[in-house]
Amino acid sequence: xxxxxxxxxxxxxxxxxxxxxxxxxxxxxxxxxxxxxxxxxxxxxxxxxxxxxxxxxxxxxxxxxxxxxxxxxxxxxxxxxxxxxxxxxxxxxxxxxxxxxxxxxxxxxxxxx
Amino acid sequence: xxxxxxxxxxxxxxxxxxxxxxxxxxxxxxxxxxxxxxxxxxxxxxxxxxxxxxxxxxxxxxxxxxxxxxxxxxxxxxxxxxxxxxxxxxxxxxxxxxxxxxxxxxxxxxxxxxxxxxxxxxxxxxxxxxxxxxxxxxxxxxxxxxxxxxxxxxxxxxxxxxxxxxxxxxxxxxxxxxxxxxxxxxxxxxxxxxxxxxxxxxxxxxxxxxxxxxxxxxxxxxxxxxxxxxxxxxxxxxxxxxxxxxxxxxxxxxxxxxxxxxxxxxxxxxxxxxxxxxxxxxxxxxxxxxxxxxxxxxxxxxxxxxxxxxxxxxxxxxxxxxxxxxxxxxxxxxxxxxxxxxxxxxxxxxxxxxxxxxxxxxxxxxxxxxxxxxxxxxxxxxxxxxxxxxxxxxxxxxxxxxxxxxxxxxxxxxxxxxxxxxxxxxxxxxxxxxxxxxxxxxx
Numbered sequence: 001x002x003x004x005x006x007x008x009x010x011x012x013x014x015x016x017x018x019x020x021x022x023x024x025x026x027x028x029x030x031x032x033x034x035x036x037x038x039x040x041x042x043x044x045x046x047x048x049x050x051x052x053x054x055x056x057x058x059x060x061x062x063x064x065x066x067x068x069x070x071x072x073x074x075x076x077x078x079x080x081x082x083x084x085x086x087x088x089x090x091x092x093x094x095x096x097x098x099x100x101x102x103x104x105x106x107x108x109x110x111x112x113x
Numbered sequence: 114x115x116x117x118x119x120x121x122x123x124x125x126x127x128x129x130x131x132x133x134x135x136x137x138x139x140x141x142x143x144x145x146x147x148x149x150x151x152x153x154x155x156x157x158x159x160x161x162x163x164x165x166x167x168x169x170x171x172x173x174x175x176x177x178x179x180x181x182x183x184x185x186x187x188x189x190x191x192x193x194x195x196x197x198x199x200x201x202x203x204x205x206x207x208x209x210x211x212x213x214x215x216x217x218x219x220x221x222x223x224x225x226x227x228x229x230x231x232x233x234x235x236x237x238x239x240x241x242x243x244x245x246x247x248x249x250x251x252x253x254x255x256x257x258x259x260x261x262x263x264x265x266x267x268x269x270x271x272x273x274x275x276x277x278x279x280x281x282x283x284x285x286x287x288x289x290x291x292x293x294x295x296x297x298x299x300x301x302x303x304x305x306x307x308x309x310x311x312x313x314x315x316x317x318x319x320x321x322x323x324x325x326x327x328x329x330x331x332x333x334x335x336x337x338x339x340x341x342x343x344x345x346x347x348x349x350x351x352x353x354x355x356x357x358x359x360x361x362x363x364x365x366x367x368x369x370x371x372x373x374x375x376x377x378x379x380x381x382x383x384x385x386x387x388x389x390x391x392x393x394x395x396x397x398x399x400x401x402x403x404x405x406x407x408x409x410x411x412x413x414x415x416x417x418x419x420x421x422x423x424x425x426x427x428x429x430x431x432x433x434x435x436x437x438x439x440x441x442x443x444x445x446x447x448x449x450x451x452x453x454x455x456x457x458x459x460x461x462x463x464x465x466x467x468x469x470x471x472x473x474x475x476x477x478x479x480x481x482x483x484x485x486x487x488x489x490x491x492x493x494x495x496x497x498x499x500x501x502x503x504x505x506x507x508x509x510x511x512x513x514x515x516x517x518x519x520x521x522x523x524x525x526x527x528x529x530x531x532x533x534x535x536x537x538x539x540x541x542x543x544x545x546x547x548x549x550x551x552x553x554x555x556x
Contacts, residue, residue, distance in 0.1 A: 019553035024419045025542030056471025080392040080416045082551040
């Protein structure tokens with residue numbers, strides 16, 4: 001899957017270290033050292049964005065480790081992909097979002113309410 | 114004493130066939146042809162390296178040098194092209210030629226000179242294994258320069274993933290006299306030797322998996338790796354082969370139930386019991402020659418298939434379900450699917466779909482408590498074992514078979530699934546370049 005350059009540029013402003021990889025017909029965007037919202041532990045984490053429909057979710061964000069933040073989270077979407085075990089919340093987004101929008105929406109549950 | 118390293122070369126059948134076909138073409142003046150096979154190297158653990166091959170490139174006609182003293186001589190452009198590919202793709206590279214006869218090939222005096230070519234290529238992609246490979250009609254020889262090693266070594270195993278597989282071990286074939294396997298000798302002269310040397314992985318040791326491991330032991334499969342993080346419960350005993358009533362009270366690990374049963378049948382079996390999810394010990398799965406999945410959810414199947422494809426491992430999936438609609442009688446159904454690298458995957462075959470995965474994810478993967486009975490699991494497991502045996506031995510003579518069997522547990526029939534008619538012959542989801550450890554491209 002190719003992503004529009006303007007969307008990649010936009011995403012890089014938030015997360016500069018990005019790369020792509022494919023597995024099983026899905027394209028994933030690997031985000032290294034993604035800065036998490038204030039109060040999260042750790043404060044940075046590697047994450048994997050799947051911008052397409054997968055397992056009923058319009059887009060998915062997987063994290064290399066579970067994240068501690070102000071509220072308790074249900075880490076119910078654990079997955080092994082691209083040779084790594086990832087953790088995710090059950091968090092739905094709308095379809096047709098730009099990559100940066102997807103990222104921000106997936107980070108929303110980690111922000112202080 | 115330093116333990117010998119296991120080096121396994123795996124390639125999909127379509128690439129193997131492409132090499133043989135290409136190397137058999139006549140050249141205008143060279144007696145033989147040469148090509149380059151590209152691969153990725155995965156150090157699975159301290160003692161095991163798996164080399165997965167993903168692409169073959171013939172040497173073009175113009176890059177041969179006329180020299181009657183050797184079978185084929187190629188020029189520096191051909192070698193530069195191979196080096197360029199190894200450099201840009203950060204991959205391994207094998208010089209390949211064919212000794213077109215049956216039996217194991219061995220290097221000639223001039224072939225040994227190929228080490229110098231290999232050294233040159235190794236200089237540009239040092240993290241990968243490189244070497245030269247000699248094919249015969251039904252065998253292999255390779256000399257490999259492993260990353261960060263000075264000496265060349267020979268691999269311990271070659272494996273061509275196809276129906277049937279072609280598996281060659283470095284250790285010599287020693288036919289053994291044994292009455293135990295007399296009645297299955299029709300599987301081929303080498304069958305018992307292969308059963309003693311392959312490694313079969315079984316994921317899930319419940320209703321399906323417990324039948325599988327029992328049959329593996331009866332057949333004489335020595336090396337197995339079994340994965341299950343579960344303990345025996347009262348609701349398991351209606352279908353857990355080898356499970357005892359006392360296991361409920363003791364909450365015996367399912368891996369131990371499997372091991373206990375297998376060892377009673379085959380005392381010299383070497384069973385690696387993993388009381389954990391395979392995802393937490395993936396290297397143990399990656400070492401297997403064939404994996405049989407007896408798992409509950411579609412998501413688990415998807416992950417298992419992806420891991421197996423990456424390491425060019427044939428994956429056999431079984432599963433059963435009981436559905437009830439209104440006033441109708443319950444309906445028992447099931448499937449046996451073979452996901453063979455290079456051939457259609459479970460998505461291509463229509464067995465896995467986004468809809469099924471989505472519905473399952475909506476329930477957070479909860480699959481427990483579904484109706485399960487012993488006999489359908491037995492039918493499905495037996496069919497899976499039959500396919501596994503055919504893959505290893507090729508006894509049936511069937512070639513390039515795509516397997517998607519559908520089980521009707523009410524009529525007690527098992528037949529090709531109707532979706533097979535509409536399946537493409539190639540997989541669009543798992544591409545050859547994505548074999549081996551994952552690779553990320555900066556954007």
